[in-house]
Amino acid sequence: MQEIHASQIRPPFYRDERVLGIFTQVLVVVVVVGLGLFFYNNMITGLREKHTVAISFSFLGQVAGFDIGESMIEYSRERTYARAFVVGLLNTFQVAILGIIFATALGIVIGVMRLSTNFLISRIALIYIDFFRNIPLLVLLIFWAQAVFLKLPRVAEAIVLPGPIFLSNRGVAVPWGLPTESWSTYQIILAAGLVLGAAVAYFLREQGKRTGRMPLITLWFLVTVAAVGLIGWIFLPQPLTFDQPVLEGFNTQGGKILSQQFMALLSGLIIYTAAFIAEIVRAGIQSVSKGQREAATALGLNPAQTLRLVIFPQALRVIIPPLTSEYLNLTKNSSLAIAIGYPDLFAVAGNTILNQTGREIEMFTMIMGTYLSLSLLTSFLMNVYNRRIRLVER
Amino acid sequence: MSENATSEEIIICQDVCKWFGEFQALKDCSLRVRAQEVVVIIGPSGSGKSTFIRCINRLEEHQAGDIIVDGIPLTRDVRNIEQIRSETGMVFQQFNLFPHLTVLENITLAPIQVRKMHKDEAHETAMALLNRVGIPEQADKHPGQLSGGQQQRVAIARSLAMSPKIMLFDEPTSALDPEMIKEVLDVMQELAETGMTMLVVTHEMGFAREVADRIVFMDAGEIMEVGTPEHFFTNAQHERTKLFLSQIL
Numbered sequence: 001m002q003e004i005h006a007s008q009i010r011p012p013f014y015r016d017e018r019v020l021g022i023f024t025q026v027l028v029v030v031v032v033v034g035l036g037l038f039f040y041n042n043m044i045t046g047l048r049e050k051h052t053v054a055i056s057f058s059f060l061g062q063v064a065g066f067d068i069g070e071s072m073i074e075y076s077r078e079r080t081y082a083r084a085f086v087v088g089l090l091n092t093f094q095v096a097i098l099g100i101i102f103a104t105a106l107g108i109v110i111g112v113m114r115l116s117t118n119f120l121i122s123r124i125a126l127i128y129i130d131f132f133r134n135i136p137l138l139v140l141l142i143f144w145a146q147a148v149f150l151k152l153p154r155v156a157e158a159i160v161l162p163g164p165i166f167l168s169n170r171g172v173a174v175p176w177g178l179p180t181e182s183w184s185t186y187q188i189i190l191a192a193g194l195v196l197g198a199a200v201a202y203f204l205r206e207q208g209k210r211t212g213r214m215p216l217i218t219l220w221f222l223v224t225v226a227a228v229g230l231i232g233w234i235f236l237p238q239p240l241t242f243d244q245p246v247l248e249g250f251n252t253q254g255g256k257i258l259s260q261q262f263m264a265l266l267s268g269l270i271i272y273t274a275a276f277i278a279e280i281v282r283a284g285i286q287s288v289s290k291g292q293r294e295a296a297t298a299l300g301l302n303p304a305q306t307l308r309l310v311i312f313p314q315a316l317r318v319i320i321p322p323l324t325s326e327y328l329n330l331t332k333n334s335s336l337a338i339a340i341g342y343p344d345l346f347a348v349a350g351n352t353i354l355n356q357t358g359r360e361i362e363m364f365t366m367i368m369g370t371y372l373s374l375s376l377l378t379s380f381l382m383n384v385y386n387r388r389i390r391l392v393e394r
Numbered sequence: 395m396s397e398n399a400t401s402e403e404i405i406i407c408q409d410v411c412k413w414f415g416e417f418q419a420l421k422d423c424s425l426r427v428r429a430q431e432v433v434v435i436i437g438p439s440g441s442g443k444s445t446f447i448r449c450i451n452r453l454e455e456h457q458a459g460d461i462i463v464d465g466i467p468l469t470r471d472v473r474n475i476e477q478i479r480s481e482t483g484m485v486f487q488q489f490n491l492f493p494h495l496t497v498l499e500n501i502t503l504a505p506i507q508v509r510k511m512h513k514d515e516a517h518e519t520a521m522a523l524l525n526r527v528g529i530p531e532q533a534d535k536h537p538g539q540l541s542g543g544q545q546q547r548v549a550i551a552r553s554l555a556m557s558p559k560i561m562l563f564d565e566p567t568s569a570l571d572p573e574m575i576k577e578v579l580d581v582m583q584e585l586a587e588t589g590m591t592m593l594v595v596t597h598e599m600g601f602a603r604e605v606a607d608r609i610v611f612m613d614a615g616e617i618m619e620v621g622t623p624e625h626f627f628t629n630a631q632h633e634r635t636k637l638f639l640s641q642i643l
Binding site: 289291292294295296297298299300301302305309310313314389 | 507
C-alpha cells in the first residue's frame with residue numbers, strides 16, 4: 001500500500017493560508033496605528049501653534065456669566081460652567097426621553113395602520129411615512145418653530161384651551177401644581193400609595209400566573225395609586241395649589257410655560273422618528289410568517305388577540321435592534337436644537353461655553369463623551385431586553 | 395376504515411367556486427361529508443385540494459356556491475365564521491406552532507383566551523392530549539427543540555384542545571422526514587377510530603387505503619371522482635384518475 005504524506009506538503013508562503021492570515025492582521029494593525037499617530041501629531045501641533053494652554057478642566061468652576069432660556073434646575077448667570085453644562089444635559093434628557101416615549105407610541109400606531117386592510121387607513125399611514133421620512137429633520141424643525149409655533153397668535157390673543165391652556169407664540173402655558181406646607185407629608189402618602197400599588201400588582205401577577213389570564217395589571221396599579229392619592233388629598237389641607245396661567249397684559253402669569261422652542265423640537269423629533277419606527281414595526285410584523293396568523297385564526301383567536309399574543313411577540317425580535325438605532329438617532333438628533341434656539345447640551349456646551357472659553361478639546365471631549373455614554377446606556381438596556389425575548393431553539 | 399359514519403351531513407359544499415385573480419382555483423366543487431366520516435382528498439399539486447379545505451374554515455373566501463358546516467351557513471357574517479372556526483380544527487403542512495411559546499402554552503393558548511377556560515383545567519386537558527399523541531415529556535420545551543414529527547403531533551394536540559367536531563388536515567406529513575411520517579399517521583388513524591370527522595389532503599396512499607371511508611380525486615380545480623378506497627384502487631373510472639394513480643403507486 002502506498003504511503004500518504006499529504007499533511008507534510010508545504011505550499012509556498014504566498015499561498016499558505018496561515019501565513020496570509022497573519023500578514024493581513026499585521027497589515028491592519030500597521031495602518032490603524034499609523035493613522036492614529038498621524039492624527040494625534042496633527043492635534044498636538046495644532047494646539048501648540050494656537051495656544052500654549054495645557055489641557056485642563058478647571059475652567060468648569062468659573063462663573064458662566066450667561067443666561068439659559070429654560071432650566072429644570074435652579075440656574076442663574078452667577079453659577080458655574082459646570083452647572084450650565086448640567087442644565088444643558090438635563091434639557092437634552094427631557095427631550096430625548098419624552099421623544100422616545102411618544103415616537104414609539106405614534107410609530108406603532110402608524111405601523112399597524114400601514115398594514116390595515118382598510119384602504120383609507122393604510123393610505124393615510126403611507127402618506128404620513130413617505131412625507132415625514134423624506135424631509136430633512138433640520139428643515140422640519142425650523143418649519144415647526146417658524147411656521148407653526150411662532151405663527152401662533154400673540155399672548156394677548158392667545159388660543160385658550162380648557163384647563164386653561166394658553167397657546168401663543170411664546171409657547172404653551174399649562175396649569176402646574178405649586179407645593180404648599182403639607183406637600184412633604186403628601187409625598188410620603190404618595191410613596192405609600194406606590195408601595196400598595198406594587199403589592200396589588202404583585203398579587204394580581206401571581207393570580208394571573210395561576211389562572212393563565214393576565215388581568216390589566218398596569219391599570220389596577222394606577223387605580224390603587226390614584227385612590228391613595230385622592231384619599232390623602234381629601235384629608236390634607238391642600239398639598240398643592242393649582243397655579244393656573246392667567247393673562248396679564250402682554251404675558252401670561254403663573255402656571256408652567258413650555259417654550260415654543262421646546263415644543264417645536266419635541267414635536268419635530270416625534271413626528272420625524274415615528275415615521276421610521278412605523279416602517280420598522282411594519283417590517284417586524286411582516287417578518288412573521290403568514291402561517292402563524294392562519295394557525296391563530298384557525299384556532300379561533302380574533303384579529304386583536306392574534307396581533308397581541310402571536311404576531312407582536314415574534315415581531316419584537318426583528319423590531320428591537322433597528323428600534324434601538326432609532327432611539328439613538330432621536331437622542332443624537334436632539335442636538336439640532338441649536339438651530340431653533342432650545343438650550344440643549346450641544347447648544348449650551350458646544351456653542352456658548354465653547355465660544356466663551358475657547359476650550360475646544362475639553363468641551364468636545366465632554367460633549368462627545370456624554371452623547372456616547374447616553375447612547376451606550378440605551379443600547380445596553382435594549383440589548384438586555386432583546387436577550388429576554390430571544391426565541392429558544394434547540 | 396371507520397365504520398361509524400352516521401347519516402348526518404356535517405359538511406355540505408355545493409358548487410363552490412374560487413378565483414385567484416383571473417385563475418379559477420375551484421370549479422363547482424360539491425361534496426357532502428357525514429359526521430364521523432374520514433374523507434381523503436388526493437390529486438396532483440395545484441389541483442385545488444388545499445384551497446378547497448381552506449375554504450371550509452374561511453382561511454380562503456369562496457366567491458360562489460354554498461358551504462354549510464354543522465348547519466351553519468358560511469357567509470360574510472362574522473358570527474357564523476367564528477362559530478364554524480370554533481368547531482373545526484386545522485393541521486398545516488408547516489405545523490405553524492408558535493415558536494415563542496412552549497409546547498404546553500401552544501396548546502393552552504386558545505382554550506384560555508378564546509374559551510376562557512381556567513389555566514389549571516387547560517393544563518390538565520393539554521397534558522391529557524400530549525399523552526394521547528405520545529409526547530408528554532416535551533411539554534415545557536419550545537417548538538424549535540422538537541423534531542418535525544413531534545411538532546406535528548403537538549399541532550394536532552393544539553387543534554384538539556379546542557374540542558372541534560371536524561378536523562382538517564392540509565398535507566400533514568409532506569414536510570416530514572420519511573421516518574417521522576408514521577408517528578403522525580398513527581396519531582391520525584387513532585383519531586379516526588375515535589369517530590372524529592376528518593378531511594385529509596395527503597399523498598399517503600397507504601393511509602388513504604386503510605383509514606379513509608371515501609376518497610376524493612381532484613384535478614385542475616374540479617372534483618373528478620369520489621368513491622370508496624376499493625373502488626378507487628381497483629376500479630377507477632376516470633382517465634385522469636387512472637393516470638394519477640399509475641404515476642404515484
